[in-house]
Amino acid sequence: MxxxxxxxxxxxxxxxxxxxxxxxxxxxxxxxxxxxxxxxxxxxxxxxxxxxxxxxxxxxxxxxxxxxxxxxxxxxxxxxxxxxxxxxxxxxxxxxxxxxxxxxxxxxxxxxxxxxxxxxxxxxxxLSESNCFEFMAVAEELCYTLLEQYSASYGLFSFKSMKPEHIPTIHKLIWYLSHPYLDSQNELHVFEFGLKWLFKNHKLDSILHIFACLDMSRVSNETLTDIKEFLGDYVNQLSDSLILEVIDCLLVLTGQELEISELSLCKHKVELCQKFSERVWSETLSVVKDSRSRLIKYVPVVPICISKKHNPELLPHSLYIFEDDKGFKEYLEVVEESLWGWNVTAWGLTRLIVVCGEYGRNTGNFIRDIKVYYTFMKKWIHFGVHLPPRRHAGVTTLGDLLYIIGGVGEQRKFLATTIVYDLKQRSCRSVANFPEAIVVPAVCTHNNKVYAAGNQNIYRHETRDDKDYWEVVVSTGGKMTHLQSYKKYIYCKKTNSRLYRFDPDVDEELERITSSSIQPALICNLGNDIKVFNQTDQDKVLIDEFKEDSLDSKPRLVSTPMENMRLNSLAGACSLIMTVPPMCADLSQYHRQYLVSE
CATH class of the missing domain: 3.30.710.10 (Potassium Channel Kv1.1; Chain A)
Incomplete structure (x- = not known):
């Protein structure tokens, strides 16, 4: 070359x-x-x-x-x-x-x-899922450190949409699945991904090395049972039963409600070696000992404005990040002072989109462009497009597609139109109108589908036989102010301040989670939990923290003072990753021994 x-x-x-x-x-x-x-x-x-x-x-x-x-x-x-x-x-x-x-x-x-x-x-x-590994190789050859880091980050943060065929070699597969910053909240999905790659590339003998990529601190008895069940279709193609015996060994530990750790394995060695061979115990210990913890951290990003009463539309608009130990910290000034009715959403985990809005109240002078902030490069990119005029819309992204739903157009007309902008191809198209003309519809993306709330129902955008339409998923009995995807559920807030959730593929009605006397402002998905930001009348923000596996217990509540500032609940919120992950080129000793022998 x-x-x-x-x-x-x-x-x-x-x-x-x-x-x-x-x-x-x-x-x-x-x-x-x-x-x-x-x-x-x-x-x-x-x-x-x-x-x-x-x-x-x-x-x-x-x-x-x-x-x-x-x-x-x-x-x-x-x-x-x-x-x-x-x-x-x-x-x-x-x-x-x-x-x-x-x-x-x-x-x-x-x-x-x-x-x-x-x-x-x-x-x-x-960068895309299909080329990020190729770009990593190019960057390494050209000594382009920035490109190499960004390519690695893109691949790691795109795990949910990554396909096994995009991983070029077993070396890259192990690096990828064992990386501390892989964006996966479920280790079962990591194992399934690796197993599919091995099967397609005729390398099932390496199955134990894929198992060793998992963060064992996040592997539960249920996870092990699911992995063993998933392996069922491949058992006859394995060269030996060592992987199954290692899983069974760990099932004995977790069945006694013991943690998977080096200490637990050593402490219960005698008991385990009575049920399994010394080789099985030793292999299990090696896998657990060299397991790497996932370190990825989502940061909530919320819009905040100064709450002075005079000329609020002329005040600056900024995005703030929130951390439990530090509270709110200004992150980025996003729009011009005179702009109102604007929207913000995330494009992946490292890019912000600001779109829509009107310069001054009822001036008819709308922002028509899309601007994207690349968090790692700390750089704004203006797309130079001319979108239909609107403010107070609902926005979300599905992969590289930006959905803009409803809102207010010219002459203060309420809109039902929906447009989809392809952020990679830089092209725009109209899709089926939303069933209702609505201002600030609550929207979200969940399991590769776009959902939006009307006045009485939550709808899902569907495509069938080259035609698209909005399908009713669940009735709400009132307008939802927020929708947020979190694991297998969509969480939603009503105007009456109650928090609900539903599984779109299962539930026919909403499940009530909690209620509050405080009107909710924003909801953010942080991967392992969700945070609900509630604005009080005393210049404070109360933050409820919910975890899917602990909804029966009272949520953790954090009170944060917000002197002379207000959350902008109409603009939306998102979660991002703020730091470039390390390359982690050095694999664990367990994997290095395997790769050297390959």
């Missing part, structure tokens, strides 16, 4: 002195085969550290007809780089990945930092 093998350089004007002074010359010639490129010397020095160092260093006297000879297979690469220097070309998307790699290698050799940065950012914007 290497293109820049040798640079022979000869100046096309006579140099009459040696030393470190600048070489006085207007133009140089770059020859690639039969192709000659005339380039301004100052331009080369401006962009290329390579040429700058060469021109400003020691030189010898050469004949007037000599020139740069560049040993490169494709002259178009230098042509593209010269065009970048001359015009600051920004559109690299038109080139295939193979060409981008060639441009990158030339830019690396010539030390053109600005082009290297632009290529990295462009590739970061093009």
């Amino acid at each position: 290497s293109q820049c093998l040798f640079f022979g350089f000869i100046l096309s004007k006579r140099c009459k002195y040696l030393g470190t002074s600048n070489i006085k010359m207007e133009e140089v010639s770059l020859r690639i085969g039969f192709n000659i490129f005339k380039v301004n010397r100052e331009l080369l020095c401006k962009y290329s550290d390579y040429f700058r160092t060469m021109f400003n260093g020691c030189c010898v006297e050469w004949s007037e007809k000599q020139e740069f000879n560049i040993n490169m297979q494709d002259p178009n690469i230098i042509s593209i780089i010269i065009k970048f220097m001359e015009t600051g070309i920004k559109d690299l998307n038109k080139y295939p990945l193979s060409k981008i790699i060639e441009i990158s290698m030339a830019a690396n050799f010539l030390q053109i930092t600005e082009l290297q940065q632009q290529i990295q950012e462009m590739l970061c914007f093009k």
